[in-house]
Amino acid sequence: MALWPRDDAPTLDTTPEGSSYVEVTATDVDLLAESATGPALLAETDGGEAITVQVAPEHLEVIEPGDRIRVLTLPQAGGAAPYVFVDLVRGPPMALLAAVLGVLVLAVARLRGLGALAGLVVAVGGVLGFTVPALLTGGPALPVALVTASALMFVLLYLAHGVSIRTSTALLGTLGGLLATGVLAAWATGATHLNALSGEYALDLRAAAPEADLQGILLCGIVLAGLGVLNDVTITQVSAVWEIRALSPAATRRELFRGGMRIGRDHIASTVYTVAFAYLGAALPLVLLVAMSDRTLLDSLTSGEIAEEVVRTLVGSIGLVLAIPLTTAIAAALVPAPSAAPFPAATGSSTDDPDPAPTPAV
Known part of the structure; x- marks a missing residue:
């Protein structure tokens, strides 16, 4: 209790104001759609909308069609809302590994x-x-x-x-x-x-x-x-x-x-x-x-x-x-x-x- 922090811990804002994170599905990573901000890949939202996602060249080597990716929307930049690649979605396979571990631990121990x-x-x-x-x-x-x-x-x-x-x-x-x-x-x-x-x-x-x-x-x-x-x-x-x-x-x-x-x-x-x-x-x-x-x-x-x-x-x-x-x-x-x-x-x-x-x- 003596060591319990009395002050609020600092927070790090990673989401720009007016922006949000969404998950989409990569559809074409071979076609590089050159834009003002660099190379991009084609993706599809859960609603079926085709979008262009800005992505760094090194990430194109690990993204394959069908992969779920996490993107950041920037609606305040220009007319159409651009999408910027953030990371691959790794939640489902990690959840599967955790579930397998839990089942095995319970079955054995x-x-x-x-x-x-x-x-x-x-x-x-x-x-x-x-x-x-x-x-x-x-x-x-x-x-x-x-x-x-x-x-x-x-x-x-x-x-x-x-x-x-x-x-x-x-x-x-x-x-x-x-x-x-x-x-x-x-x-x-x-x-x-x-x-x-x-x-x-x-x-x-x-x-x-x-x-x-x-x-x-x-x-x-x-x-x-x-x-x-x-x-x-x-x-x-x-x-x-x-x-x-x-x-x-x-x-x-x-x-x-x-x-x-x-x-x-x-x-x-x-x-x-x-x-x-x-x-x-x-x-x-x-x-x-x-x-x-x-x-x-x-x-x-x-x-x-x-x-x-x-x-x-x-x-x-x-x-x-x-x-x-x-x-x-x-x-x-x-x-x-x-x-x-x-x-x-x-x-x-x-x-x-x-x-x-x-x-x-x-």
Whole structure:
């Protein structure tokens, strides 16, 4: 509540006065109708009206007849209302992908999948409702990032995995990893003099929201970027310790920690390059441009946007590595005490087996 933005966030007007956005269907992209403003393509409105849409030459290479496109109408310019190409309409295929994901998650994960989808909606709403306005109005980046991530973890973990000691253990490990990631990100962005000015939209953002701290936004992005993978490793480590306890009811807590760390080491080895490949894939066009330059590898890695991606990868990986032993230690301390009696498995009771083996006679 103390960090909640009190001022209204700045808004960016993208629609000229008297104009509007409409969706039309491209009909002929091979015929370039040269006009005073450059090349154009032919399209048809939903009402069947044939129109000419002004478009940049580079977009003609990706538009095909039958594609739905979004255009801007400028009725105040001249006699006939011209149309200017804005973007392709991508909503329907994206909605289809989201629907397929939702169906698969519900079919495979069932109630937990439903909780995860609900948590995803809450997470997006939390970021748009709190984090974005707080950053745009000049809120302190590190507290905003940590509060956002912590609050979302409370909701996401309990919605997806239920209220239990196991979930609470994973939450403690996640919060510890978040704190380490946030502190390290704050130091790294300052020590490496990252200011986010080399980004594609940095100058536009500074002009539209002068109160926003670009370096702080970069810091907040580093914390939020590692949140999903951090949650994954903490849940996995807690589940591993609980399963080891189920298989070895008499094992000591030290033995549980050692067993969990054996699994954690494999997790570290796979997760580190998973994070690296995720950032590499997101920044691949930038990597291609850097690869064509005549600069040395060290100069490329320490300059501009490449340095931001490198620091983001290193900080996120360090946070993950620290979270695994921390979570494993907490899980080993909070798991039920050693017992000679069989420990109930976390996956369910023996009734889950449709055809249990008969008990041998004594």
